[in-house]
Amino acid sequence: MDVSVKKSIEFNTTTFENVRRESSEYLPIANEIRRDIIRALVRAGSGHSGGPLGSSDIFAVLYLGGVMRYHPHDYLWAGRDRFVLSAGHMCPVQYSTMANAGMFPKEELGTLRKFGTRLQGHPGRDMHLPGIETSSGSLGQGISIAVGMAMADKLLDKNDHRVFTLTGDGELQEGSVWEAAMSASNFNLDNFCWIIDNNDCQIDGRIRDVMNVYPIAEKCAAFGFDVIEVDGHDFADIQRGFDHFIKNQESNSGKPTAIVAKTFMGHGVSFMNDMFEWHGKPPTEAQAVAALEELSLMP
Amino acid sequence: MELLGQKPTRFGFGDGLVALGEKHSNVVVLGGDITGSVMTQQFKEKFPDRFFSIGIAEQNATTIAAGLALSGKIPFFASYGAFCALRNADQLRISVCYNETNVKIGGGHSGISVGPDGATHQVLEEVAFLRTLPHMTLFTPCDYEEARKATIAMGEMVGPAYIRFGRSPVPMFTTPDTPFEIGKASVLREGTDVALIASGALVWEALVAADTLAKEGIQARVVNVSTIKPLDVATITAAARECGCIVTAEEHQVHAGLGGAVAECTAKNAPVPIEFVGVMDTFGGSGDPAELIVAFGLTHKEITTAAKLSMERRDKGSSGVRRVAER
Numbered sequence: 001m002d003v004s005v006k007k008s009i010e011f012n013t014t015t016f017e018n019v020r021r022e023s024s025e026y027l028p029i030a031n032e033i034r035r036d037i038i039r040a041l042v043r044a045g046s047g048h049s050g051g052p053l054g055s056s057d058i059f060a061v062l063y064l065g066g067v068m069r070y071h072p073h074d075y076l077w078a079g080r081d082r083f084v085l086s087a088g089h090m091c092p093v094q095y096s097t098m099a100n101a102g103m104f105p106k107e108e109l110g111t112l113r114k115f116g117t118r119l120q121g122h123p124g125r126d127m128h129l130p131g132i133e134t135s136s137g138s139l140g141q142g143i144s145i146a147v148g149m150a151m152a153d154k155l156l157d158k159n160d161h162r163v164f165t166l167t168g169d170g171e172l173q174e175g176s177v178w179e180a181a182m183s184a185s186n187f188n189l190d191n192f193c194w195i196i197d198n199n200d201c202q203i204d205g206r207i208r209d210v211m212n213v214y215p216i217a218e219k220c221a222a223f224g225f226d227v228i229e230v231d232g233h234d235f236a237d238i239q240r241g242f243d244h245f246i247k248n249q250e251s252n253s254g255k256p257t258a259i260v261a262k263t264f265m266g267h268g269v270s271f272m273n274d275m276f277e278w279h280g281k282p283p284t285e286a287q288a289v290a291a292l293e294e295l296s297l298m299p
Numbered sequence: 300m301e302l303l304g305q306k307p308t309r310f311g312f313g314d315g316l317v318a319l320g321e322k323h324s325n326v327v328v329l330g331g332d333i334t335g336s337v338m339t340q341q342f343k344e345k346f347p348d349r350f351f352s353i354g355i356a357e358q359n360a361t362t363i364a365a366g367l368a369l370s371g372k373i374p375f376f377a378s379y380g381a382f383c384a385l386r387n388a389d390q391l392r393i394s395v396c397y398n399e400t401n402v403k404i405g406g407g408h409s410g411i412s413v414g415p416d417g418a419t420h421q422v423l424e425e426v427a428f429l430r431t432l433p434h435m436t437l438f439t440p441c442d443y444e445e446a447r448k449a450t451i452a453m454g455e456m457v458g459p460a461y462i463r464f465g466r467s468p469v470p471m472f473t474t475p476d477t478p479f480e481i482g483k484a485s486v487l488r489e490g491t492d493v494a495l496i497a498s499g500a501l502v503w504e505a506l507v508a509a510d511t512l513a514k515e516g517i518q519a520r521v522v523n524v525s526t527i528k529p530l531d532v533a534t535i536t537a538a539a540r541e542c543g544c545i546v547t548a549e550e551h552q553v554h555a556g557l558g559g560a561v562a563e564c565t566a567k568n569a570p571v572p573i574e575f576v577g578v579m580d581t582f583g584g585s586g587d588p589a590e591l592i593v594a595f596g597l598t599h600k601e602i603t604t605a606a607k608l609s610m611e612r613r614d615k616g617s618s619g620v621r622r623v624a625e626r
Contacts, residue, residue, distance in 0.1 A: 138393045149366040
C-alpha cells in the first residue's frame with residue numbers, strides 16, 4: 001500500500017460530545033463519521049458502503065445531538081435509551097458513530113469484519129461491543145426486538161426511556177416488519193421511534209422495481225403511527241423529526257412515531273450518490289482515497 | 300411404575316407457569332390467540348399486567364420476547380409447535396439463540412396425538428431443528444407432573460429454552476417426588492437386556508413394553524429423556540454399553556429427533572444396534588388420538604417388536620460390534 005494511501009486511511013482520535021447543537025454544526029461530525037466508514041470498509045475489503053454513508057447525517061443527530069441518552073463510557077447504564085439497528089448490514093455507520101462518540105477507540109474500526117473482531121459483519125451481541133444491544137442482520141427482526149424493549153420500559157418498568165430503531169426501506173418487504181408496527185401502536189408505545197432510511201435502493205435495484213412498498217408514510221399512518229417525513233440530509237429537518245417524537249413521548253400521546261427520512265445512498269461521495277450498485281460493496285483503495293479527498297473538501 | 304390417571308402435558312405447562320408467576324415478578328407471558336388451548340389463560344387471569352396478547356403473529360411474538368428478555372424480563376411465548384418452533388425458525392436462531400436471550404417457548408400440539416386437527420397442526424419435526432440451535436435447552440416431558448417441573452425449571456434457568464407438550468390426555472406416572480434435573484435422563488426401570496430410550500408420551504409405552512418383555516424373561520432398561528438438549532451422554536452411553544442394543548421411541552419423525560440424538564451419541568461413544576420407533580418420514584392426518592397412535596405405529600407393541608429385533612441384531616453381531624458387558 002502506497003504511503004499516502006496509508007496515511008489517508010489512518011484513524012484519528014477525534015470524538016464528539018452528545019449535546020444538542022445548532023443545525024449548522026452537524027456537517028463536520030457527519031463527514032467525520034463518513035470518513036471513518038470509508039477507512040473501515042477499505043481495510044475490511046468487503047461490506048456495505050451506500051446505506052451507511054447515506055444515513056450518516058441521521059446518526060450524527062441521533063447519537064451526537066442529544067436525542068438519545070446514554071453514557072459513552074458506561075454503555076450498560078440502566079437509565080439509557082436504546083437503539084436497535086434493524087438493518088444490521090448498515091452497521092459500519094453505527095460502529096463509526098459510536099467510535100466518534102468515544103464508546104470504543106476509533107482504531108478498532110480497522111478490525112471491521114476481521115477474525116475475532118467485536119465489529120462483526122453484522123452486529124453480534126456475543127462480541128460485547130459497547131452500544132450493541134442486540135444481534136441483527138436477518139431483516140425484519142430488530143424492529144420487533146425494539147418493540148419488546150419499548151414494552152418493557154413503558155408497560156412493565158414504567159420508566160421514560162426511549163427506544164429507537166432504524167430499518168431500511170427494502171426491509172419493509174419483510175412481512176414481520178408490519179407485525180412489529182401493528183404491535184407498537186396496539187400497545188400505545190409513544191416511547192418508540194421508528195426511523196425508515198428511505199434511499200429507494202436495495203441490492204437488486206430500485207425499491208419499486210424489486211417489490212413496491214410505496215406509499216411508505218401512508219402505510220405507517222394506517223398502522224397507527226404518527227408519521228413525520230424529513231429530508232435525511234437536512235440537519236434541521238432531522239432534528240425536527242426527533243423533536244416531534246420526543247414531544248409525542250413527553251405528552252403521552254399514546255402513538256408511536258415513524259420518521260420517514262428521504263436519503264440518498266452513498267451521499268457525500270459523488271461517484272456513489274444514489275447508486276444501488278453501492279449497496280453491498282466497499283471502495284477500492286483508489287476509490288477510498290478519492291472519497292476521503294472529496295469528504296475533506298467539505299467542512 | 301404405577302398408572303396414576305390421565306392428563307395432558309399442556310396442563311402441567313399451564314400450572315407450572317402460574318407457579319413461576321407467583322414466585323418471580325419478572326416472568327411475563329405472550330399470547331398467540333390460542334391461550335386457552337396452550338394453557339396460558341390461567342396466567343393471564345391471575346397476572347393480567349404481565350400478559351400481552353400479540354395475536355396471530357408468531358415471528359413478532361418470538362422477537363418481542365427477545366426484546367423483553369434483553370430488558371431483564373423472563374418472557375414465555377406459547378403456541379402450537381408448528382408455529383412457535385418452525386414458522387419462527389429464523390427468529391429463534393438469531394434473536395433468541397444467537398443473542399443468548401432468556402426467552403422461553405412453550406410448544407403445544409406436538410406429535411400425532413393432536414388428533415382431528417390433522418397434519419398441519421401435528422408437529423413432528425421441531426425437535427430436529429431445535430436441537431441444532433446453539434445455546435438452546437430442549438425439554439420433552441413425559442407426563443403432567445414432569446411438564447410442570449420442567450416449566451418451572453426452564454423459567455429459573457438462564458438462557459433460551461423450549462418445552463414440548465401435547466394436547467391429549469396421556470398417562471401420569473411420575474410424582475412430585477420423582478427426581479427431575481435439567482440435562483439428566485432418568486432410568487425408570489433397571490435392566491441389561493435392551494435399552495428402551497424414550498421421550499414424551501412414549502415413555503409410558505416403553506414401560507408397558509418392558510412389562511411385556513419381562514414376561515418373556517427379557518429385562519429391559521427404560522430411560523426417560525426429558526431433556527433432549529443438552530443430552531445426558533453419560534446415561535445414554537451407559538445404557539448402550541450395559542445393554543448392547545437400543546430402541547428409541549418418540550412422537551416425532553424418526554429422523555433427527557431423539558433417535559438421531561441417541562444415534563449420534565452412541566456412534567461416537569459405544570456403537571450398538573438401534574431400532575427407531577417414531578413417525579416414518581410421513582405427515583400425520585385427522586383421526587381420534589388413540590386411533591392415530593395405533594395407525595402410525597407408536598405403541599408399546601411396536602416398541603416390544605423393535606426390542607426383539609435390536610437384540611437379535613446385537614446377538615447376530617450384524618452391527619459388527621461386540622457387546623461390551625456380557626449377560
